[in-house]
Amino acid sequence: MAWTRVGRLWTWRWRRNPLRRRSDLVEAWIVHAAWLIALGGSLLAGLTTADAVHRNLDQQRTERHPITAVLTERAAGRTSAQAVDDSHVWAAVRWTTPGGLTHTGRTRVRPGTPTGTPVTIWVDRQERLVSKPLVPGKAEFQADWTGALAAVGAVGVVFGGAQLARAGLERRRLKDWEEEWARVDTRWGRKTG
Structure with a gap:
């Protein structure tokens, strides 16, 4: 029972309902895309960086x-x-x-x-x-940690970009709400601010 409620809470933007706006669906897609890009991008960034550092340290050992x-x-x-x-x-x-x-x-x-x-x-x-030059064990450790830091950085960039996009959507939603409340208030015979 609890899982059903949690599932509904997390997926409310995907389901049709009269309160869902187009911006809610766009936000859901932004969050979904951010997770996918963060997972794939961080894996790619981490592995690429670790490989580049490892090759650089191997080259140092051969040249020095x-x-x-x-x-x-x-x-x-x-x-x-x-x-x-x-x-x-x-x-x-x-x-x-x-x-x-x-x-x-x-x-x-x-x-x-x-x-x-x-x-x-x-x-x-x-x-x-x-x-x-670093001995192979220390070089491997440094390459792995540099790759891990690159992966974390990639996740931060993706989620930071997603948060900026969501903040823009939130500003747009607040503006739309303000305009809608102004129309409703005018229909009731009062003027706002």
Whole structure:
């Protein structure tokens, strides 16, 4: 019995009745379409985004490689303004490419590391200093979460658009009601406002 009442409550805009306006039916279609688009669009957005992030992270793992560099300055202590976190600080390093070119840059090292200490850095194909690529497990996790956030964002955009459309319908309904009440009030022999 309760399910029948709930079903009737949710579907009242679809059933014929003398109180249903055309805007009620349009609103029902907007809500229906929003649900369908949100389900399909969020699935598509999530999977597409996760796949793109996964391919990007895979590409980073293939393009980046570790090399050994040498510290050109003593790394600052933990209390320095150059501290990245409790276990690393920024310090200048120098490395030589297989072609014999010398490059310099800044990387994270342990606090207090002395000058001349060899450190492992990561470079790309152009021998530019880059961050270490994510290991496959972390890359998979990041890709999945980015896809999930994209799916949630897609749902928010669809339902936000549906709410804007419903708000426009509500303004139209209120205007129609106002005009209809003005006609009814005039028939009763009174003038409104």
